[in-house]
Structures are given as C-alpha cells and as structure tokens.
Amino acid sequence: MKVVLLGSGNVATHLALALKAKGEDIVQVYSPNLINAGNLAEKVESAAINDLSKIDQHADLYLISVKDDAIEQVAASLKQVKGLVVHTSGTTDVKLLSAHVAHSGVFYPLQTFSKNKDVDFKNIPLCIEASDEKQLGILKQLANKLSEKVYEIDGDKRKVLHLAAVFACNFTNHLYTLANQVLSGHNLEFDIIRPLIAETADKIKADLPENVQTGPAIRHDESTIKAHLDRLKDMPELHNIYETLSNSIKLTYK
C-alpha cells in the first residue's frame, strides 16, 4: 500500500514505524513544520512536505494524525484523492472527513504513546470504522496486519472508549503525579512507590477492578481518612481530590 501520513506527533510516529515494519510504503510525511516532517520521513524512508498542495494524489491511504481541531483543514485539501482517507482521533466524527472526501474512515489506536518509548502494536486495540464495506475491508486487512486486537466500532462507541480512556489513563497518570507530590514534599523518592503502581495495574489483568479495590475508603475507615485529610490541609487541591474520590469509593461499596 502507498500511504501518505499527515502528521508527525506521537501517534503518527508510532503508526508510521509500525506500518513501515510491516512493509507498507510511506510515500510522504506531511507536517506544517518541515523539520518535524523530515525527522519522521527519515525514519521511514519517506519524503517530507510542509505544503498540502504538494500531496501525492495517487496514494491508497491517507492517514490524518494531527490535532483534532486541525483534521478538517487537512481533509479539505484531499478533495481530489481517490484513496481512502482516515483519521486516528478518538473524538472526531467520521463525517468531518466524508464531507470532503470520497472514501473515509477511522483508524483509532486505543493506547497512550510517548516519544521515547516503543510500543508493540500487536497488543494495541485498533478501532476501525469506514464509509462503506469495501473501505472497511481495506482497513480491516491493514489493522489485522498490525494488531491482534481489531474492533469494528461506530463513532458513538469510539467516543465512549475515548472517555473511558481518559479515566483509565490520563487521570490515572495524574494520580501518580499527585502521589509523587505527596512524596517529594517529604523527601521521599517516587521509586519507592513504583512496585505498588505496577501491582495495581497487574491485578486487573485477570480480574475486574471492582473486585480488587482496597484502602481506607472501601473499609469505611473514617479515622484513617480523617488523618489523611488533616495531612493534606495545606494542599487544598489534593484535599479536594482525596475527599471526592474517597466519597465515590464509599458510595460504590456501601
């Protein structure tokens, strides 16, 4: 497949590397910043462009992996192409593409990507959607090459997934940060808490989280909760979060 990649961020980079590894031909990498486009293009033996009017009109697949609010502008520049145009966003409606291009779809990897950390696409859930059965077939074939976890999911469910991901990933990581704020205020290293974080995530690999909840709130241990809140009295934001989440746990396990 001849693929044009529009974007050069974390998702674009990891996708490009995975596609290249599977033998796909990344013919162009577009970014408004030519240095960014060039950095990624070099990794996948591609051409770098920063001008949407120079896009190759004869590729099979156009992968738009830019910020959500830039997707429409990029799609509008692809009106003439005959290939399949997909975006990788969890929140953006596919109609934003179909208003501009003949064949559209979504290719949403449900994962968190970091610049300097490799990921194994084999385990990444790929959520796909397309404007018609033929295009869905093309996407499915590509997705199956990359991952063992391919889901055909409509836009509404994809948005639900993205929302759940904010709780399970973004908010979770922020709780790690808040834990580190508590520790560093007392000269304790984050390292001491890393095994606990690893085990907390490990526990739900074979169980549901509601079956393995622990801690003072589920025990309705008011004296420990009060001691913790007292200790947070000079950190009003953490105090508020502690209280909000403890109350939610207490309500869940009445």
Place this chain on the structure above:
Amino acid sequence: MKVVLLGSGNVATHLALALKAKGEDIVQVYSPNLINAGNLAEKVESAAINDLSKIDQHADLYLISVKDDAIEQVAASLKQVKGLVVHTSGTTDVKLLSAHVAHSGVFYPLQTFSKNKDVDFKNIPLCIEASDEKQLGILKQLANKLSEKVYEIDGDKRKVLHLAAVFACNFTNHLYTLANQVLSGHNLEFDIIRPLIAETADKIKADLPENVQTGPAIRHDESTIKAHLDRLKDMPELHNIYETLSNSIKLTYK
C-alpha cells in the same frame, strides 16, 4: 526464628507464606475466627489459635497484622513476651505497641495484596522501624531475607507513604472501576481498555508521571472536555470527578 502471626487476612497470609518459604518457623497463627486461623495455619504448618491467652510466650517475633483498630487490643495481650512485637500497618504509630511491650517495631510492606494473586516479595518495599538499634538490626536482617527493597523509615514518613499509596493504588484502581462503568453503560467490555492501563503503568517505570501526562486536559482542549462532560451529564458523580481531575491537570500544566 520462631514467629507468632497475629492475623489471617491478605497481608498476614502473604507475609506468612513468604516467611515460611525463607525457612522461618511460624509457631502459631492467631485469629478471633478459628476457621480463618486454621486455613492459614495449615498452609504454613503452624498451630491455629483464637484465644489471645494461649499465645506462645517464647517466640522471637510477634507479627501483628490485623485491622488498625484491633492492633492495640492484640498488643495489650503481649505484655509478658520478651520477643520483638511489630505491626504491619501504614498508619499506626509504633508507640501504640511500645506502651504495652518491651520491644516494638514496624514491618510495613508497601504493596496491595489480594487473596488469590501471588506476589514476589523480592520487589516489595519493606519499611521498617524499631524501638532500638538491636531490634532494628533483627528486623533489617529479616526484611533483607524477603526483599531487595528495605527502607528504614520513621512513623511520620511511613504515614506519608501510606497517603501517597492511597492516591497511586486505591484511587487509581477506582478510576479503572469508573472507566468500566463508562464502558459497560455502552456494552463495551473492560478487556478493550486493559492494554491501555498496562501501558499507562509501564510508562512510569523509567520516567516520572509528570513527564508523560497525555490527554485533553494537559492540552487544554476545552471542546473535548466539554463533549466528555456533556456525555456524563446523567452520571453526576463521574461528571464531578472528571471536572475535578481535569481542573487539577490544567492547573499543574498551565
């Protein structure tokens, strides 16, 4: 070492199994519930008792691993013993023991334990504290047998650790539960989000969480945040938590 174990819950069970595996002699397991004491005693070839007056007075170590509010009562029954008496609580002051017994200490494993999931003690941070240097030496030797991560930590820092652990473990697991509530409301399986949870925890093994935060809030992506809040309008508790944590992220990364 001759060890008497007071308690039969998750922490007591995992500790007993680890001590037994290292060749320590668990002479008695106490629980007010004799069936619980018996179940654990059988696993570690010990005697089960449910009467504090029957406790062996000549053991080297008394490990109190009961609910926080039951520690004092158990300690009060050990006034005559010459061995070292320790508890395993993150929140309880060692003075609660030293008021009753000659030699006291703390042996706090910073980990979350589940009934049916094995843990490798080698990687569990063990936080120890003792009433004097000699007792500390005994505890340190025992801790080093079990784990590669032994920390001498005073009561105040231990309480800070416990508070950080609530954020990093208990609250985190509850966020997994809330994510599952979002998913199950739309007939989506928790399984689809498991790789994301695993990767979120994996990312901070070699980095600090504040360096790898992702999601709409750190991007100050107000339109996605609004769409998510709209979707949660019929789930006021999740709406509140979403708003609270998003605001905290926005404040952290201004």
